[in-house]
Amino acid sequence: MTEPILQTRGLSRDFGPFRAVDDLSLTIQKGSITGLIGPNGAGKSTCFNLLTGMLAPTAGQIMLNGQDVTRQRPDQLFSAGLGRTFQIPRPFSRMSVLENVMLAPLNQTGERIVGPFLRRARVHDEEARIRARALEVLDFVTLAPLADHPAGQISGGQMKLLELARVLMGDPELILLDEPAAGVNPTLTGILIGKIEELNRQGKTFVIIEHDMDFVMQHCDPVIALAEGRKVFEGTAAQAQADPVLLDAYLGAMAHG
């Protein structure tokens, strides 16, 4: 028996006269890898921005683990266990890969200005632990050899892995990945999928926006499809492949180029 980790009710967002997300009610089950698909402009990324507090909804409600988190700030939501990556990676370019990852843990003593001066020993111990953990996580996403590189100079695919590593440092229960495979070479994609499935077995829930249908059909269950801001399909990958509306609205459009 599963239970929902994230739910939305009647979620909508307008940009002027344009309604990007329209009355969207979703339920994400704990422990799932949910695929979120839809043509460009369907509102998938806007949906992520609403779920993570980067945009305020025009209407509707968001529940995380049964708590109403509508209109909470992104930092509050991350603290509550909701992590995300971006469609276009956003590394801290002029910082090393390791620093990017070491930033993420919450409530570091040394992040308050007096910490490094008044609580030297504690900050020192914390840093040692965070560094060790960061190196572990970098190793997990195969980026350990690049720890000292400027994050702005690694490849786009590596940046996607770096974003995953940053999010993992915060140990969120629910991770939203925005096109993790886009622009990533097949080897890295394979690694990424392996890591996602490993983390999923450890209990993490994923919602993945992806255009690569093979990726979605093989690794996501359930699949939710959006079009023009509305949910047009929800079901298993097998059902998605057999659904005439979906085939026409999205997969068909993809097939025709």
Place this chain on the structure above:
Amino acid sequence: MIGLLSYAVFFTTVASILAIAVLGLNLQWGNTGLFNGGVVAFFGAGAYGTLILGSAAQPDQFGGFNLFYPAALIGGMVVAGLLAWVVGILTLRLRHDYLAIATFGIAVTFENIMRNAEWLSGGAKGIRGFEQPLRDAFGGGLAYNAAFLAFVVAALIAVYQFLQHLVSSPFGRLLRAIREDEGAARSLGKAPSRVRLTAFITGSVIMGLSGGLYATFYAFVSPQDVLPTLTFQIWAMLIVGGAGNNRGAVLGAFLIWGAWTASGWSLSRFAPIEAQLYTGSIQYILIGSVIVGMLLWRPQGLFPERLVVSQSGKPGATKKQGV
């Protein structure tokens, strides 16, 4: 010989005082990406604050508290910090050029208030009646100036060490992350507004210290000391030295102050009489050219920011890589 020595002491004192202000700006711009276009307001708040608190009473003049010097100097820093707190809260939502314009406007406003609020600041004639601390103990002259230089250099070293420790700490890492991508930092659970405000106030308090020392050195401050030119000079120092690098900030202060005084001296000595009338303007053109040239050809400055890198091996043995 004595003349040369006195000049060297004078030059080093002023350059060191300005270097402190450049370090303050480096915390704001170099590390946090806050474009403070009104450096001189915080420098001036420290200068006026220190003199108002530390000078003897004058007729028809606010102040004259005659405070013990260290208290007056710290008071000046507090005044700068309070100004930064108010400005910071008002402009917290502004970014980049908007923040620059707003802070520039605040600095011009500050100068105008100092020029016109005679009861507070002595107006155009400035604040007098300040006695330099320990003047009698050193008998004035070169001995006093050398002792004051030692004090200024000690302050510079203290500020430098403080900032080096700060930027290599998790707080510094957070500042850089906010500078690089505030939205991404937010998505990782950070609350940038509070951190930006902290960095803005801390940098401004350091500028206030610089202003307080400057006013102590001349035992005088007037609106002429808080003109926008000084903001540009301090920016030029940081850009030339290398934003994000404290060592570069200090070096830039000495280089630009050296170039400024050398150009003034050369112009007065070698330029045709007609041109000497415009010495000040020519200097502004020169400093503007230096900023533009650096930004075009070496935007990272002479001492570029260095990555904080890890040291393989012992965990926790954080290499305090200068930034």
